[in-house]
Amino acid sequence: MYTRSERQIMKFDTTSHAGREARQFTLFESRSALPFAARLAIGFLMLLFTCSLSVGPSIAQDAGYWSPWVTNLTITSATVNWKGTETAAGSVEYATSSYYDAHQAFDKTATSSTTGTYQHVLLTDLEPNTSYVYRARPSDNADAFANRTFKTMPVSGPFTFLVISDTHAQEGRFKYVADAIAANETDALFILDSGDFASWDHVPYWQNYFQDGDGVFAKFPLVHVIGNHEYHNLASPIGPPTAAVQYHSAYDVPDGGALNYSFDCSGVRFIALNSPDPDKCNGDDPQTSLTLAKSQAPWLAQQLDNDLAGTFTVHHHPIWDYGRTGINPNLQPWESLYQTYNISASFVGHTHNYQRYSVHGIPYFVLGNAGGRFNNMHKDSPRAKWYQYGQTRQLGYLKVAVDPENNTATAQEIFVAYVDTDEGSTATAYDTPIVADTVTFPLSSVVSVTKSGVGSGTVTSSDSSINCGSTCRATYRRTPKLTFTVTPDAGSVFNGWTGACSGNGKCVVNVRPRAETTVGAIFVKDSCTYTISPRRRTVPSQGSDLTIGITAKGYAYCRAPEIVNNTDWVTQDAAVFSNNRGSVRLSIPLNQSPTARTGTLTIGGATLTLTQNGAH
Secondary structure (H helix, E strand, C coil): CCCCCCCCCCCCCCHHHHHHHHHHHHHHCCCCHHHHHHHHHHHHHHHHHHHCCCCCCCCCHHCCCCCEEECCCCCCCCCEEEEEECCEEEEEEEEEEHHHHHHHHCCEECCCCCCCEEEEEEEEECCCCCCCEEEEEEEECCCCCCCCEECCCCCCCEEEEEECCCCCCCHHCHHHHHHHHHHHCCCCCCCCEECCCCCCCCCHHHHHHHCHHHHHHHCCCEEEEEHHHHHCCCCCCCCCCCCHHHHHHCCCCCCCCCCCCCEEEEEEEEEEECCCCCEEEEEEECCHHHHHHHHHHHHHHHHHCCCEEEEEEEECCCCCCCCCCCEEEEEEEHHHHHHHHHCCHHHHHHCECCCCECCEEEEEEEEEECCCCCCCCCCCCCCCCCEEEEEECCCEEEEEEEEHHHEEEEEEEEEECCCCCCCCCCCEEEEEEEEEEEEEECEEEEEEEEEEECEEEEEECCCCEEEECEEEEEEEEECCCCEEEEEEEECCEEEEEECCCCCCCCEEEEEECCCCCCCCCCCCCCCCCEEEEECCCEECCEEEEEEEEEECCCCCCCCCCCECCCCCEECCCCCCCEECCEEEEEEEECCCCCEEEEEEECCCCCEEEEECCCCC
């Protein structure tokens, strides 16, 4: 977040958010206060110094190679990346883990079509939810790398992912986090990193990221988000920012290409947003901007307006942050959409500590504790009313287990080491990582319909998303008011609501935000019996209106009885019927014939006999 020089030690002012942005330093003045020639000289000396110290742990990395990492994971594809030499290309051999275990060999090969330092080889026609073994083979050193693994995304079912941010790898603390993940995590599908991989856009510092994280990236694919430090200019910290060359190169992001994107995993959407604006800089340090947030808002709304099981968002700068009571106003367009569409959770970094907020029930995680120098959290500092929990000087990562079918996710913040001071470079690792914070939350608003009883029928929602029938469950990003109606099958009777409704009248449900609402309908076999009163009636020739009472027995809620009129001179209104009691109103016209007439009506199987006198 705030690290601007290897030689600067920050004094974090927590009296206000503006104080934090002021970036006061002890020991040395900010480099922007030095003459321009002096700043260039310092930058050049630092470059020479860091290059001399950038020694990797393996022969491949000493020779200029970075061990492979996997990106762009889907159910059927993945991209294998590595850094080599300018004149080399290469290939990737791969096989399913089951095939490799049986044959100790690969059965497929994908070849790079270009030469260059950074290689990106797409593997296609993979099987969903399947483990793979692969080996990258640079053309000038085929044995540079050992075998590595990854697993494709599932089409459905539960999955787990990890979230880290602000590794600032060249400072050395990221290795504690990476080693703990490599040693303790086995079932994660991918690592989501929300930016600030290194403190500068500088090759040796990025080498530290892939070198220290090698054990993690040998097992888990990487999902990447750009941070403000991706633009930091080691040669000229007063600006302008760089073009984030290492970010674009390492992750194969075209120059000028969109830095926001989305993907779906097991029916859950992940939306990555671009928060640092190079046009709004403090020296070489891009800040958030309202212009940038607004430019992505229409696309964000389209991504959020879905019928998936849940939606996660990730970006670098936080909306809610320790040291201020209100929102980051530059990100208000995103926050409004998050609340409108009831996202499942938000993941960010930038501030170097761990924080969790609950905003109208939506969890917001600040996860900038994967390696950057820490920001202190004074107990008297301002904080938003949504604040739930926070810790600083604790290195760690977030583990999120997602169960789409049951509409739940459980997030655990895991601390792996601590440092004694905010800027301390040496950490003390815990013998066993500590689960410091756990929260379980729903992925979305869900409405489901259940049917019970020995009868059958259909329940339909007013928005037609549920026709149960066949579709008895729907996911809602928004929270509408729904009305449910029932249609019993022939020979069955609707016998009442359970769950969110009761009785047997109209069922209206206000969908609860980020919760599951259940509506139950009882259907029984139609064995209701009906009695009517009177059973017989004689009416005068001049005609009259007549009300027939109806009573049903058999179940709590018998349907309104069927009426069969066997006359051509009596008309009737629809029966008024509720709670097994009701009536039907008959209209009998003038009988102009001197002869009496007789007719019958069948009401729910009971017979009503009517006689009308003839005219005198």
